[in-house]
Amino acid sequence: MRPDHIARLASRLDDDSRAGALRALVNNAAIQLNSPVEALPLSEWRRQFEVNLFGHIAVTQAPLPALLRHSGRVVNISSVGGRVAMATYGPYAGTKFALAAVSDSLRRELAPLGVRVVVVEPGAVRTEMSDRLITTANRLAAAMSPEQRDRYGRLIQATNAHSATHIKRGRPADGAARLIAKAVTAGKPRTRYTVGRDAALITRLSRVLPDRMLDRILAAGLRPHYPRTAMA
Numbered sequence: 764m765r766p767d768h769i770a771r772l773a774s775r776l777d778d779d780s781r782a783g784a785l786r787a788l789v790n791n792a793a794i795q796l797n798s799p800v801e802a803l804p805l806s807e808w809r810r811q812f813e814v815n816l817f818g819h820i821a822v823t824q825a826p827l828p829a830l831l832r833h834s835g836r837v838v839n840i841s842s843v844g845g846r847v848a849m850a851t852y853g854p855y856a857g858t859k860f861a862l863a864a865v866s867d868s869l870r871r872e873l874a875p876l877g878v879r880v881v882v883v884e885p886g887a888v889r890t891e892m893s894d895r896l897i898t899t900a901n902r903l904a905a906a907m908s909p910e911q912r913d914r915y916g917r918l919i920q921a922t923n924a925h926s927a928t929h930i931k932r933g934r935p936a937d938g939a940a941r942l943i944a945k946a947v948t949a950g951k952p953r954t955r956y957t958v959g960r961d962a963a964l965i966t967r968l969s970r971v972l973p974d975r976m977l978d979r980i981l982a983a984g985l986r987p988h989y990p991r992t993a994m995a
């Protein structure tokens with residue numbers, strides 16, 4: 764995050780004659796550091812939250828006066844990972860659960876002031892994210908201790924294979940973009956939009972199923988992706 768860039772943005776937006784009316788802010792940037800909770804160094808946990816949460820908070824605070832002047836809206840791109848946290852998704856899902864909670868608070872704070880807050884929760888979307896997340900997960904796994912590799916190596920391989928398959932079967936990015944455009948422009952936007960049938964299903968299941976049943980469903984989905992041999 765570059766505080767000087769954000770401050771410059773805020774001062775440009777203060778001058779409506781230069782910037783025009785600000786109608787919407789879309790917080791989209793994210794990185795995904797998949798790792799078992801035990802094995803991710805704290806510096807990487809902080810980086811994950813810096814990009815996916817604190818960055819968005821900073822970029823929301825700066826233009827808020829302009830959004831308030833123009834009854835604009837904030838659209839936060841969360842994830843189905845903001846509803847359900849699979850094994851090794853703790854760092855990423857942690858940021859998305861937090862972003863969803865912050866969005867709920869913000870919506871309740873700003874509704875009386877005329878600014879709407881919308882959360883978009885995509886399931887799998889075909890973007891560069893899958894390649895990036897697998898490269899990153901492998902880099903993080905390579906830095907684990909031998910004991911951690913014994914404990915988690917096969918799980919990491921399974922979640923990598925599962926993510927790759929899931930995203931390959933995902934929605935095209937332009938479909939997701941159309942839904943985000945709807946969240947930005949709809950006269951009366953919903954508080955949340957899911958993107959894709961997978962996201963709608965998982966969101967519904969997470970609301971009604973007991974934790975242990977959800978654990979079993981997620982474990983069953985991962986089972987076919989386990990390697991036959993242990994990680995080197």
Ligand SMILES: NC(=O)c1ccc[n+]([C@@H]2O[C@H](COP(=O)([O-])OP(=O)(O)OC[C@H]3O[C@@H](n4cnc5c(N)ncnc54)[C@H](OP(=O)(O)O)[C@@H]3O)[C@@H](O)[C@H]2O)c1
Nearest residue numbers: 791792793794814840841842843885886887888890891892
């Ligand atoms: N793809 C999916 O299946 C999926 C599913 C659920 C949710 N989402 C969410 O959808 C959003 C978009 O993801 P995507 O699939 O388009 O991922 P992506 O292809 O990996 O793109 C991520 C974007 O975030 C930007 N970014 C990363 N770190 C940044 C930083 N420190 N400062 C500023 N920008 C930064 C990247 O910019 P550079 O290219 O310049 O690095 C890139 O534009 C994310 O919030 C993600 O969590 C995606």
